[in-house]
Amino acid sequence: MRWDRLFEDLQDQFASEWEAERAALDTEAERLRLTRLPLRARLAALAHPAGPEIAVEVGEDVVRGRLTAVGEDWAGLAGDAVGILRLDAVRAVTLEHADLLRSARAEPARPATLAERMGFGFVLRDLARRRVGVVVHGIGGGALSGTIDRAAADHLDLAVHDAGSPRRAGEVTGFRVIPFTAVTWVRMDAGP
Structure with missing residues (x-):
């Protein structure tokens, strides 16, 4: 009778230790998974x-x-x-x-x-093609309104004009070449 009880106690102790070890392994596996999560x-x-x-x-x-x-x-x-945020x-x-x-x-x-494979430049090229008015917000907190004329590999050309006004030669007050790394987010212009 005492032997049966001893073996039951050992079996319970082994089961508890096994569960604790399995829980520790699961926790470590979750930590490892999170280290790879962007x-x-x-x-x-x-x-x-x-x-x-x-x-x-x-x-x-x-x-x-x-x-x-x-x-x-x-x-x-x-x-x-409505805007596009640069993740970095x-x-x-x-x-x-x-x-x-x-x-x-x-x-x-x-x-x-397809959307997950598109880069920031691809989206800006679409805005340029559609001639959408935008406000480009920069790293230092400044913002420029206008229309994107071109979006190249790592920069955009912005025709600067008042927010809400269409891109017309008489409305454009200047042109800026802006590297993507200087842009934090681009807001689509709501228009007038």
Whole structure:
């Protein structure tokens, strides 16, 4: 009778130690997974039109809204303003705790969508093609309004004019060549 009890105690002790070791391994595996999780993936987990409201500190600005798309090096945000944020200019993202945890969950592997493969320059070239008025916000907190004439590999040409006015020769007050690295985010002009 005592032997049975001894073996039961040993078996229970072994089971407890096994569970503790397995929990430690699971915790370490989760830590390792998180070390490989880029900001882009966390934002992509939150990107959909009915997604959560977030606040993004980008350069000197705080932009509020919902993430609509996440590309290779940019994120689209719709809220008070519609804009394109450069991911490497993001300083912080403020969101609810549940959304924070949801963004850190493991996502099943899937092929990248077309939007996820598009770079910042690709999106700016589309705005140039559409002749959309924009406000380009810079690293130092300044902003220039105008129309993107061209977006090259690592910079854009901006025809500077008043926000809300169309790009007409008489309205253009100057031209700027702006490196992408000097841009924090680009807001689409709401127009008049």
